[in-house]
Amino acid sequence: MFSLAGLPINAQPVLVVYLAGAWSSYLAKQSLMAIKELFQSIFIPCLPNYSPDCAIMDVLCTNWSDDVYAYGSYTHIPVGSLDGLEDLRVLGERIYTLNRGTGGLWLAGEHAGTADMGTVNGAMASGAFAATDVLKSFGERIENY
Numbered sequence: 281m282f283s284l285a286g287l288p289i290n291a292q293p294v295l296v297v298y299l300a301g302a303w304s305s306y307l308a309k310q311s312l313m314a315i316k317e318l319f320q321s322i323f324i325p326c327l328p329n330y331s332p333d334c335a336i337m338d339v340l341c342t343n344w345s346d347d348v349y350a351y352g353s354y355t356h357i358p359v360g361s362l363d364g365l366e367d368l369r370v371l372g373e374r375i376y377t378l379n380r381g382t383g384g385l386w387l388a389g390e391h392a393g394t395a396d397m398g399t400v401n402g403a404m405a406s407g408a409f410a411a412t413d414v415l416k417s418f419g420e421r422i423e424n425y
Contacts, residue, residue, distance in 0.1 A: 281323070315341065316339045368397060369394050372409060374386055388410040388411075389406060
């Protein structure tokens with residue numbers, strides 16, 4: 281849970297909450313009104329500088345568990361990983377064809393690089409890297425990248 285109210289630029293009265301496991305499964309089955317009431321009555325009063333006139337105006341929820349493309353997954357480096365960042369870097373490398381000539385297979389996405397891992401920015405950066413590498417593999421000269 282973190283607040284966007286303390287941002288140095290463009291501060292907003294927004295509370296962001298990331299949940300996983302049993303809590304996310306429970307809340308995924310609740311209405312937006314029920315979620316709003318739960319946070320208003322239990323969580324908001326625990327915040328520093330709480331005032332009873334601080335009321336939640338709206339609730340927006342995403343549910344990756346029901347997303348047919350994600351099924352609740354996201355990129356993370358597990359505890360005990362010897363070199364998780366290197367694993368992510370390798371996922372963004374070209375997978376060569378058998379003859380190691382032109383072509384190959386490139387993966388892109390927030391999981392395929394070390395820049396802004398787990399974000400849209402990271403996905404865009406890895407996509408730009410892959411696209412540039414594809415063009416280079418076919419002999420295109422790439423400038424300013």
